[in-house]
Every structure is written in C-alpha cells, then in structure tokens.
Amino acid sequence: MSQAVQATRSKVTGDLYAEVQTFYARQMRRVDALDIEGFADTFTDDGVVVHANGERAQGRERMIAGMRANLPRYRDIAVRHWFDHLLIETDPADEDTLRVSYYTLVTQTDREGKVSFQPTFTVDDVLVRRDGELLTRSRVIHRDTPVELPAP
DSSP: OOOOOOOOOSOOOHHHHHHHHHHHHHHHHHHHTTOHHHHHTTEEEEEEEEOTTSOEEESHHHHHHHHHHHGGGGTTEEEEEEEEEEEEEEETTEEEEEEEEEEEEEEEEETTOOEEEOOOEEEEEEEEEETTEEEEEEEEEEEOOOOOOOOO
C-alpha cells in the first residue's frame, strides 16, 4: 500500500531544517561506517525502530543486537543511505518533539565500483531534544509501493 502524502501543518525555520538535516547526516554516516554503537546512541534509551517487514527493535541493546546479526550481509560493500524531501512538523504541545517524514534510498557499492539500488522507503520519525541534542525516539519504515490509479 502506498503512503499517503501528509501536508506539513507548521512552518519551521531554516535553522531547524538545517539542524535536522545535519542530525541525519551524522546518524547515517555512523550506520554506513558500521559504527553500530554510535548509531544506537542517536536514539533515546527506549527508542524503537519498526522495519518495513514488521520487525520491531525497541531499546538500544536490541537495536545493537539486530544490527550485529546483520553485519555479514555488508561484507565487501559500501552502503550509503540517502535522505531527501524532509517534511518537518513541530509538536504544538511539546517544543522538544519533532515529527519528520522523508524518503530514503540505499545504495550498495561493491569492490569493483558497481552500484546497486535497494527498494525505496518512506520513513516517519519522531525526534526529541534531550540536553540540547536531537535523538530519535521512534522510526517507522514503510516500503514504497505503486500508487493506485484513480478510477476514470
């Protein structure tokens, strides 16, 4: 099922937009470098990731264990996560909470330089500010599927 497009109800400053983009750049560089613990540290202690296949990892320890189990599939490839089209919405009830929706593309490059593309996803995150830093409280990953054509 395709994800519905949701309009952003609140405007954000350029500074906040840049802060969120910088947060993701740092977070994804950690995961792409296979810095599992560093990546997990970008989540709250009780943070949760719900993968497109329904698999759920809650808490940093479960995230780390799941990522460690998947390390063999990254042998001899360079992985890059590309995020774009960020929609950022502030929470009117809590200024330290942001809802962010974005598209992601994952590339894998082998030792010969051949690049392959993984399926695309739409991701919905809840970011929270703790001690002045952004952390991910929740991430829900949706595999993209074709949009149903409207009836003629």
